[in-house]
Amino acid sequence: MSDFRERAEALDSADGLAALRELFLLDDTVYLDGNSLGALPAHVPARMQDVLTREWGSLRIRSWDESGWWTAPERIGDRIAPLVGAAEGQIVVGDSTSVNVFKAVVAATRLAGEGRDEILVDATTFPTDGYIASSAARMTGHRVVPVAPSDVPDALGPRTAAVLLNHVDYRTGRLHDLPGLTAAVHDAGALAVWDLCHSAGALPVGLDAHGVDLAVGCTYKYLNGGPGSPAYLYVAERHQAAFDSPLPGWTSHADPFGMTPGYVPADGSVRGRVGTPDILSMLALEASLDVWDGVPVEAVRAKSLALTDFFLECVAAYVPEGRVTPVTPVPHGERGSQVSLRCEVPGETEAVMRALVERGVVGDLRRPDILRFGFTPLYVGFADAERAARILAEVLGV
C-alpha cells in the first residue's frame, strides 16, 4: 500500500496543474463528484456579493446595459467556446440542457429538410435527451430510433434526419467516437447533435475541427458553474442563417425592444436565446470560468487519464477480485473522466456509497449497481485517488 502512497506523492509533486486546487473552496474530503456538481471556485462568493449589492442592489435596471447583463449569454458562450474547440460566435448560454436538446433536435430536423423522418437517439443516453427527443419527434412527425452509439453507422440511411448522441456515457464513463460518428452521420446526409455534459471541461471536444452541427451541454459539472447553472447551445456557423428555433422567444429577436408582433430572428448565436436570462446563475458561471485562464484542455485531459489510470490500478491492488468490476473502458480513447465500478454483491451499492461518504470520499451511484467516481483534474490529485481506493477497500471489509 505504501508503494501507492509514495507514487501518489511523486505524481502530485510533478503535477503541473496541482496549484489550481488552491483556486477552489475545498476541505479534506476526497471530492469525486465533480461530474455531477463541480466544486466552488473560491473567488465566486465575493463576485456574487458584488453582483447582488452593486449591480442589482444599486444599479438595478441599469445593469442590463451598464453591467453587461443583456449580452451575458453570448459573452459567456464565447468563454466556453475554446474549452470545446469552437470559434467565437457559435455558443449561447441559457436554459437547461434539456431545453437546449429540444431546440437542437427540432432545429436539426428542420435543417435536414423534407423526406427524412427518423431521429436516431443514443439508446444509452441520459434519460432527459431521450424523453425530449421523443416529444420533439412527435411534434415534428419524425420517428425516434434508439441505437447504441457504436451501431449508429449501420443504422444511418436516407431517412435519417438527425442523430443525438452523448459524448461520454453518464453511467459507464465511456467516451464515444465524436469525430468518426460525426463523419458517418454527414456521409448519410444527416446532422449530428452532441450532448457534451460529461466531456466539456474534462477533455478536448473539437466541435469545429470535427464539423459537429449542433451541440448542447451543462455547466455545473466540469465547468464548475454552480447548482443549476445555465446550459449552452452550439450552432455551427454554417448553420446559423438557417437555424430555425422551435422556441423563438423575444430575446432572440433581431429587435427585441421593437416589441413587434412578427418574429424576426437575430443573426448569430443570439438566435438560440429564448427568454430573460437567469442572470445570477449566469454571472456565477462567468466568474467560475476564470479558473480556466491559461489552462490548456489538453493538459487537463492528460492529467485526467493519469488520475483514472492510477485509481484503477489502486482499486485493482487494494480491492480483492470479485467485489467490484470496472465498467469504464481501459483504452484511453474510450474513457471519459470518471471511473464507474459495478458492485458485484447485489443490493450493496447504496450502503457502500453511504459508507464512503461518511468516511470522506464523495462519489455517487447510478442504480442498481454502479458506483461513480468523477475525476476533475483542476482540483483532484493522485493522493485523493489513492485514498479513495484505500477507503473503498476498507468499506468493502478488506
Ligand SMILES: Cc1ncc(COP(=O)(O)O)c(C=O)c1O
Ligand atoms: C448527459 C446529460 N444530459 C442532460 C442532462 C440534463 O441536464 P439538465 O438538467 O440541465 O437539463 C444531464 C444531467 O446530469 C446529463 O448528464
